[in-house]
Amino acid sequence: MIKLTIPGNTPSQKNCKIISVNRATGRPFLRSAPAVKEWQGIAIDTLKEQFNGLQIVHYPVSCTLIFYFDNKRRHDLDNAAGGVLDALTAAGIIEDDNVNFLDTITLQYGGLDKTNPRAEIFFDE
Numbered sequence: 001m002i003k004l005t006i007p008g009n010t011p012s013q014k015n016c017k018i019i020s021v022n023r024a025t026g027r028p029f030l031r032s033a034p035a036v037k038e039w040q041g042i043a044i045d046t047l048k049e050q051f052n053g054l055q056i057v058h059y060p061v062s063c064t065l066i067f068y069f070d071n072k073r074r075h076d077l078d079n080a081a082g083g084v085l086d087a088l089t090a091a092g093i094i095e096d097d098n099v100n101f102l103d104t105i106t107l108q109y110g111g112l113d114k115t116n117p118r119a120e121i122f123f124d125e
Contacts (some may be wrong), residue, residue: 002123004050006043006087009034009069009117012079040087047091056094060103062124068110069119077107084119 011033019028065084069075084106085097095101110120 002040002056003088003092004047004121004123006046006084006119006121007117008042010067010080010083010119011039012076026049027059036083038091041118043084043090044089047087048106051091051093056123059101060099061094061101062085062103062104062105062106064108064122064124066108066110066120066122067068068113068118068120070112070114072112072116075109077109080103081107086119088121 021028065077065081067075067077067080085102086092086095089097
């Protein structure tokens with residue numbers, strides 16, 4: 001079993017969008033909020049550091065994501081999972097998050113942890 005941890009609250013990439021305007025065409029488009037981009041960078045760097053030297057060789061794998069948040073606001077696990085899966089792919093830990101590589105994804109709320117919000121990731125090869 002492989003365990004990885006991403007510190008901090010996991011933002012919802014789906015719900016944290018900003019409308020911007022393309023300077024060349026004048027057309028509006030959606031982009032991720034700066035807080036989401038910052039979290040992605042930290043998550044990718046943290047995952048690469050923790051995963052150093054490890055390798056997933058047998059696909060498909062099962063993945064469990066456990067989220068701990070620092071507040072009691074409403075959080076959607078499926079929205080948080082999208083950000084973690086994208087970070088896992090960008091960090092090179094998994095090749096892709098499609099069914100050929102991840103055949104089971106379990107989402108779980110770990111509870112309230114005001115001092116150490118995080119996402120814990122477990123892989124069963």
